[in-house]
Amino acid sequence: MPIYFRDKYLPPIWQKLQLGERLSLEDGLILFKTNDLISLGKMAHYVQQQKSGDAVYFVLNQKIEHTNVCVLSCKFCDFAKKKGEPDAYEMTTDEILSKITPEIKEVHITGGMPHDWRWERYIDIVRSIHNKFPDADVKAYTAVEIDFFHKKFKLPIEEILRQLQAAGLRTMPGGGAEIFTERVRKLLFPQKIGAKGYLEVHKTAHKLGIPTNCTMLYGHIETIEERLIHMVKLREAQDETGGFLSFIPLAFQPGDTGIKPKNQFTSAIDDLKTIAVSRLMLDNIPHIKAYWVMLTEEVASVALNFGADDIDGTVGQERIAHDAGAISPMKLAKDKIIKMISEAGKIPVERDAFYNPLNVxxxxxxxxxxxxxxxxxxxxxxxxxxxxxxxxxxxxxxxxxxxxxxxxxxxxxxxxxxxxxxxxxxxxxxxxxxxDQVKSVMLFSKEGWTGLNGKKIGITDDTATSVHLLKVILEKKYNVRTEFVRLHPGVNDYASFDAVLLIGDDALKYNKVGLNGFELVFDLAKEWYDWQKLPxxxxxxxxxxxxxxxxxxxxxxxxxxxxxxxxxxxxxxxxxxxxxxxxxxxxxxxxxxxxxxxxxxxxxxxxxxxxxxxxxxxxxx
Ligand code: SF4
Missing domain, CATH: 3.40.190.10 (Periplasmic binding protein-like II)
Structure with a gap:
């Protein structure tokens, strides 16, 4: 793809991107400062295409904000009320369930943090939704809420997450990250967890097999360098766990927060630059979301050619953004989203919470x-x-x-x-x-072939053919019977299996660096070739x-x-x-x-x- 650069500082960065090299914070500063917006967008679009081609994802989702009563007083928040104030509300579980319809594929739950709710009430919300709508993924509670539960109910973070997971929690939203520097935290949200707490909650969730999203609130008092520090910290965490599904840059909505004049929204140029730079800096996070509720439909639509590959969804209620002055309509119907994506020249792909395509x-x-x-x-x-x-x-x-x-x-x-x-x-x-060998369809095992008799094998969710090849080799070549269990998409705890079948780039990666706890590695194509003398x-x-x-x-x-x-x-x-x-x-x-x-x-x-x-x-x- 030819790019005609007008900024002489961009070609070296383009060179790095084409070689698959990681960008530095200094590269990020050049990208933010450039006036060559079109070249920036083209570079981000190129990287996005490598990851998700022409796909733009959306989900049929319902946002539930179970209460606006909150013990904290974040400066940028126009949503929270104190108990007893005229607009304060607290939803019962039945009221929450009444907002969900069977076609919804993701229920996104966040809200305020009242001082008098019992732990069981939060668990009950997740369990009731999961039981009544088993096809909908429950994406619940930000890291800030998890930290609040941890302190209030005196339970370790891991225990909180395990109990929610057992009740039906599948993924977690990324809210509450704001900006990861102490300077901004002290000024705008001193009672909230900072980078360390936020990342600890997310990494613990990833360890348990709960994938999460991550966010950045920009366009208030933060500097460009602080935005980049934020991105680099997320990138480092992702290197450790691989559990972030998407990054969502959230444009600050000034409203009545008093931080900026009421109508001083981020500019479209700043929004597009932030999306493009995130795509380029966060090389290890699969998806970048253009959150149309805050960006407006027009900007979100252009962002689909600036590195974004997700438009969020039909949403439902979006009180936090709306109360602070978001100017998009409250609800975009599915047809409208499909039209928006098609008009950007992309494929509208309805997804589940794990980015599995459901409808194209x-x-x-x-x-x-x-x-x-x-x-x-x-x-x-x-x-x-x-x-x-x-x-x-x-x-x-x-x-x-x-x-x-x-x-x-x-x-x-x-x-x-x-x-x-x-x-x-x-x-x-x-x-x-x-x-003969393939190197990317591999069985990582604690046992030799015959030792696997009666054992449990984790099978990557992506495979259709390799799982049959494995079964044929086990039964016909080695006369071994095993139990196969599908791994869920995203992060997994492999340790509970006697062997794990991985394919594609994951298999290649672990074939090179090894998979902890699995001493033996078998290449299925080689097993086939040695047996049948055929490719x-x-x-x-x-x-x-x-x-x-x-x-x-x-x-x-x-x-x-x-x-x-x-x-x-x-x-x-x-x-x-x-x-x-x-x-x-x-x-x-x-x-x-x-x-x-x-x-x-x-x-x-x-x-x-x-x-x-x-x-x-x-x-x-
Ligand atoms: S942003 Fe969240 S934690 Fe802060 S006051 Fe508002 S509802 Fe409470």
């Missing part, structure tokens, strides 16, 4: 397996995807689910999904097959039978041209993604050269043999 609202969608091994196809395909095709990164198993519902037109399908949907799909001439085929290119002949031809030309162009430069094109999982240039090159990308005779032989073996076993995961 666009035509001509090519599914992309977001792993390093598919880069030789997609690197150039993304650049040449014209004729109305758009690219949606999606894990193999999810791609199969979407395709089954007719929501994906073409893609690199997991072999099992292709078998399953063969009647509706046309097989194309390309695949991902190994020569293993993990995925095949296919498109919908119903696609018109013209579209099919266009697609084939695009795939063929993209692959031909990638040859001889595997290392370079995979370098950015390779670096993010700890591989150097030559390791990336060697890894990608270990695959066969064209479907030949031996690959077709494997497909027949594997189909026969799978039909002989019984698998339920």
């Amino acid at each position: 609202y666009s035509e001509n969608v090519i599914g992309k397996i977001p792993y390093l091994n598919s880069v030789p196809f997609y690197h150039n395909l993304e650049k040449s995807a014209t004729g109305g095709f758009k690219i949606l990164p999606v894990a193999p198993r999810r791609m199969g689910m979407l395709s089954k519902e007719g929501q994906i037109d073409a893609g690199l399908f997991s072999l099992m999904d292709y078998f399953d949907q063969e009647e509706n799909l046309e097989l194309l001439d390309w695949c991902i097959a190994t020569r 293993f085929v993990f995925a095949v290119w296919a498109c919908k039978n119903s696609l018109s002949d013209i579209r099919k031809e266009k697609l084939k030309d695009m795939i063929s041209a993209a692959l031909n162009k990638s040859e001889d430069e595997y290392g370079e094109i995979g370098n950015m993604q390779g670096r993010q999982i700890g591989l150097n240039l030559s390791e990336t090159k060697e890894y990608l050269e270990g695959f066969n990308y064209r479907l030949g005779e031996r690959e077709r032989e494997t497909m027949s043999m594997f189909r026969k073996l799978v039909n002989e076993i019984n698998i339920k995961v």
Whole structure:
């Protein structure tokens, strides 16, 4: 993508980004200071496309603010009331339940902190929602509220989170981070936890398998350097745990807070810059959210080409932002969100709380397996995807689910999904097959193969084919029976399993650095090759039978041209993604050269043999 820079300080940063190098705080200062807004946006858009292609996510969500009574008095808050004040309210559990409808996929609960609620009341809210609406993910209580519970009910933070998790809590919101410097904390919210407390709560949640979001409140009294310090602290925490799903820059709403004149909102330029810089600085956080309630629809819509890939959702009630003067309407209907995303040239993707795609609202969608091994196809395909095709990164198993519902037109399908949907799909001439070992479909085990008999194996949620390959190897090659348990998306506690099957970039990463507690590592493609003397085929290119002949031809030309162009430069094109999982240039090159990308005779032989073996076993995961 050519960028015509007007700021001479930006090209060195662009160079770093293309090499997958991490930006420094000093780089961040240059980005914030630049007047070359368009180049900044293009760089952020480039990085966002590497992570989420043309997808923009939204969720059908309901925000519940169970009470506005709060013991704290944060200066920027127009929402909180003291008990007995005329506008103070406290919702009962029944009132809360009455606000949720069956189509809601995420219930987002935050509110004030009254002095007289019992611990059981908070637990009861989570449990009641979870029991009545099991399909909705309960995303509840900010780090500030968790810290309040910890102090008030004299329970360790870990215990608080365990009890909420047992009641049905799935994820946590990111509110309460504000700005991570003591200077700002002392001036604006002295009673609130600072960076240390906030990060401790989030890291504890991640350890327990509760993914969270993180935020930054900007546009009040903070300096640009303080914004960057905030981002760097989040980036360091993410390096440790990997549990943040998305970062949400929250534009300060002055309202009657007295901190800034009532109508002095952040400028659109500042909002767009902040979104773009966050995308570029937070290289390890998967998603950046343009929170339309605070940004306005117009700015949020432009932000989708400035690095943001999430627009939040249908929301419901947004009292904190609204009471302080947010000027967006209270509720954007789903259709309106879909229109906003489509008009930005993107694919509207309805998601769950873990960013699993549930529905895709666009035509001509090519599914992309977001792993390093598919880069030789997609690197150039993304650049040449014209004729109305758009690219949606999606894990193999999810791609199969979407395709089954007719929501994906073409893609690199997991072999099992292709078998399953063969009647509706046309097989194309390309695949991902190994020569012998694969390095990215790995069983990390505490036992040797035969020692796994009767043991419990954790299976990554992303896999469709690898789980069948593992079962075939266990039962047909080693005569071993095991129990398979699907891991949930996001962070997981692997220690409770006897072995764990990981695929894609996670497998590559742990293959290099090791997975704590699992001494033995088995490469499933090598196991297959040693047994059958055939390469293993993990995925095949296919498109919908119903696609018109013209579209099919266009697609084939695009795939063929993209692959031909990638040859001889595997290392370079995979370098950015390779670096993010700890591989150097030559390791990336060697890894990608270990695959066969064209479907030949031996690959077709494997497909027949594997189909026969799978039909002989019984698998339920
Ligand atoms: S921001 Fe939250 S903690 Fe602070 S006063 Fe308002 S409701 Fe209470």
